[in-house]
Amino acid sequence: MRHNDWAKYWRAPDRRLESMHAHFEQHVYHRHSHETYSFGVTETGAQAFTCRGAARTSAAGMVMALNPDDPHDGQSAVANGFTYRMIHIGPELIRGALDDAADGAVGLPLFVEPVLKDPVLADALRALDNALRGEGRLAQDEALSATVRALVRRGSTRPVRERVLPTEVHRARELLEDAYAEDISAERLAAEVGCSRFALHRGFVAAYGLAPSDYQRQLRLRAARRLLIDGHSPAEAAAASGFADQSHLTRWFKRYYGVTPGRFRNP
Known part of the structure; x- marks a missing residue:
């Protein structure tokens, strides 16, 4: 990384639970989303990002709360x-923590505001991150459950609202998910779903916050992440997920996730 940028990554070996502690001066995240819920706390400085159609700023002490598939940069x-x-916490872990709660929470939460000014939640997230990196499984589980319940209680609504999407947009997403590693042209994608390229692009961005090409690249990166977690080399992950070569994967992986595939594979 350049200048004073650094990042430390931690990943649970057996569940969708990951943590990043980082400092960035020069790094710029490409617009992307995660399959998980993503909760952050800014420790120093300030991060600017766009999410849900508006510019956001998370300054020191503020909390970020992103739902699965919330596009942001x-x-x-x-x-x-x-x-x-x-x-980053898998939805199944969120559901498990809420199902175990005494209040009998139902459904997955929806976080309406991407940035929250809440010292209690900031402290809870710091404590959870410290537990994940330095404690045993029992302490990790206790911290995870307590933090999830606090986040939901103080910063969310529930359950998640279902979106009704145009048939063409939904079908285009399915096609990309089925063939993310293929070199699909805009003409072919539009022809497959039965609308114009312009209409599909406009509808896809409106529905998912990403252009079809960005969504396809994100699918490839998610596939590469899974392969890296399973022990495949970056070169193998690049070839299997549709990237031209390892350097192509590395360039985009850092822009989306802030670390190289090698660092992610061996945190």
């Missing part, structure tokens, strides 16, 4: 950069 909003912790 990100970069430093100040000259000296920002330091933050980000924890």
Whole structure:
């Protein structure tokens, strides 16, 4: 990484639970989303990003709360950069923590505001990150359950609202998911779903916040992540997920996730 940028990644070996502790001055995140819930706390500086059609800023002490498939980007909003912790939690772990709660929570939560000014949640996220990196499984589970319940209680509505999407857009997403590694042209995609290229592009961005090409690249990156977790080399992951070569995967992996495939594979 350039200048004073650094990142430390932690990943659970047996469940969808990951954490990043990083400082970025120069790094710029490409617009992307995660399959998981993503909760962060800014420690120093300020991060600027766009999410749900508006510009956002998370300054020191603020909490970020992103739902699965919430498109966002990100970069430093100040000259000296920002330091933050980000924890990615699979929806199944969120559901499990809520099902175990005494209040009998039903359904998955929806976080309406991407940035929250809440010192209690900021402290809870720091404590969870410390537990994940330095404690045993029991302490990790306790911290995860307590933090999830606090996040839902203080910052969300529930359940997640279902979206009704145009048939053509939904079908295009299915086609991309089925053939993400293929070199699909815009003409072919539009022809397959029965509408014009312009109408499909406009509808897809409106529905998912990403252009079809960005969504396809994201699917490839998610596939590469799974392969890396399973022990495949970056070169193998690149070839199997549709990237031209390892350097192509590495370039985009860093832009989306802030770390190289090698660092992600061996945190």
